[in-house]
Amino acid sequence: MLDFDRARSLARFLFMSGFVALGVATPFAAYAAFVDCTSTIPVSGDDLNFDAGVYEGLRTTSSTAPCIELGNGKDVDLNGAPIVCASAGGTCGVAIKALAANSVAHDGRIEGNFSVAVQGVTEVKNLKIDGSELAVDGNDRTLRVFGNVFRNVWGGVVLGDHVVSTSFARQLFRARPSQ
């Protein structure tokens, strides 16, 4: 009997410990699964092939620093993962910004109130952008925008040789003839 009781107590302890461990560990595990990009992640060496099997996504709270900054000819493959603006009640800066030509951003999601989701990237494809003020701020470097979904944005795509800034687009639309 004693052995049975001890075994039952041990089993109960292990069972309860499991719940406690699960209850405590789960939030931290979920938190740790996001890569913090509040300080910019520069992509200047190898291309960035995001490991969506290990990490849940990237998130930032910065209103100024880009989450990812692409150098000349660099490719970021999000592999379906999101870049999230986690600023409570505020706005974030840029999710993916290219500093030079021939960059690619593709196959992922950008969620939340970014001022600009993708800026100056040469090829933008298969992204789902939801909640940004401006989804794609293109310029003369942005040549291909294919197969994306833009939802709940103020501006979808600004494309062409004009100045890369949301204020410019705002100016255009304020200056438009009234209907």
Add this chain to the structure above:
Amino acid sequence: MTTLSAPVLRDNFFELGRLNNAATSTSFAISTCGTTSGSGPSIETNFIRGFEDGIATENCNVGSDYVEVADNVLSNMTGDNILNNGGNPTVTGNICDDVADCPAPTSPFLLP
């Protein structure tokens, strides 16, 4: 119609435009200028619904613009489906729910 050097915006889906963060300006799906050299941008086979303006072409004072707007589907805009603010757009084959701001040839229709 599209050269490799010209910007191309193709096969994208736009929906649910909203006010900007300053709540001072309503929305647009695409705003485009021309290029300083070579062919201008092409905006082709995109699906757009629920913005103030769908596709706006602008004269950005960079010389010749020549924007091509072809075979897009646009509906439920509170402003214009296709808004010509300059940029010498060539507009062909688009399908809109308001023929008045969707230059011919076009096939006006209403989405449910």
